[in-house]
Amino acid sequence: MRQILVAGNWKMHKLIGEARQLASELTSRLTGLNASVTVVLCPPFTALAEVADAIAGTGVFLGAQNVHWEEKGAYTGEVSPSMIKDAGCEYVIIGHSERRQYFGEIDETVNRRVRAALHAKLKPIVCVGESERQRDQGQTEAVIIEQVRKGLVDLNAEGMGHVVIAYEPVWAIGTGKNATPQQAQEVHALIRGLISNTFGESIASSLLILYGGSVKPGNAGELLAQPDIDGALVGGASLEADSFEGIVRAGVAVVSE
Numbered sequence: 601m602r603q604i605l606v607a608g609n610w611k612m613h614k615l616i617g618e619a620r621q622l623a624s625e626l627t628s629r630l631t632g633l634n635a636s637v638t639v640v641l642c643p644p645f646t647a648l649a650e651v652a653d654a655i656a657g658t659g660v661f662l663g664a665q666n667v668h669w670e671e672k673g674a675y676t677g678e679v680s681p682s683m684i685k686d687a688g689c690e691y692v693i694i695g696h697s698e699r700r701q702y703f704g705e706i707d708e709t710v711n712r713r714v715r716a717a718l719h720a721k722l723k724p725i726v727c728v729g730e731s732e733r734q735r736d737q738g739q740t741e742a743v744i745i746e747q748v749r750k751g752l753v754d755l756n757a758e759g760m761g762h763v764v765i766a767y768e769p770v771w772a773i774g775t776g777k778n779a780t781p782q783q784a785q786e787v788h789a790l791i792r793g794l795i796s797n798t799f800g801e802s803i804a805s806s807l808l809i810l811y812g813g814s815v816k817p818g819n820a821g822e823l824l825a826q827p828d829i830d831g832a833l834v835g836g837a838s839l840e841a842d843s844f845e846g847i848v849r850a851g852v853a854v855v856s857e
């Protein structure tokens with residue numbers, strides 16, 4: 601049976617009270633969901649513990665939006681793997697394009713974070729994606745190959761078995777202009793092929809590859825119906841219960857087919 605994972609990336613939105621309200625609303629709407637659909641909520645750091653409390657025992661998972669690679673020390677402003685685990689996280693988004701664009705994230709630091717997260721038994725959601733210019737210049741494949749390869753350096757098959765990859769074309773994030781199901785499927789198949797070459801067929805076939813970039817209830821079904829699209833990383837549409845529920849339900853419809 602197909603597995604689908606839908607993660608909500610709340611980015612820098614929601615005060616603690618608002619986060620609790622949205623999490624509680626979602627869990628009450630999404631209880632008793634098909635077990636093949638995993639839902640992960642990724643609020644800002646300040647709301648992690650509150651959301652953990654709101655979703656406790658519901659089967660919905662918690663994720664952070666970043667993590668540092670060191671366990672502790674003089675790293676002002678950073679948050680360690682054991683800190684986010686302590687707050688209730690099982691997942692962590694790493695290498696989001698906004699981190700790459702605005703905060704100097706590079707493939708080497710993505711890799712450090714991924715390895716530290718795995719060491720702490722967290723599941724990293726590793727984001728890759730080309731810019732509009734790179735796509736226009738025909739560099740999509742090369743960019744994705746490089747980001748995937750460098751981001752996953754020195755992982756063994758056991759570690760890779762806990763990694764989730766998110767393909768998020770930068771030009772589709774927050775723009776309302778999603779990749780077509782065919783465009784996304786093409787890149788997802790490329791990623792699965794890369795993982796298969798390095799880690800073997802069985803790790804590659806169980807790998808969850810999420811699509812992100814303007815996913816909405818109206819386009820989620822056709823995206824998730826693609827053979828290599830195993831879920832969605834949702835930004836804007838994860839901030840409202842109606843739209844996020846709609847996307848999760850599109851996932852349920854796909855696995856139930």
Ligand code: PGA
Nearest residue numbers: 773774813814834835836
């Ligand atoms: P979007 O963001 O759904 O608002 O396009 C996706 C993301 O950045 O993860």
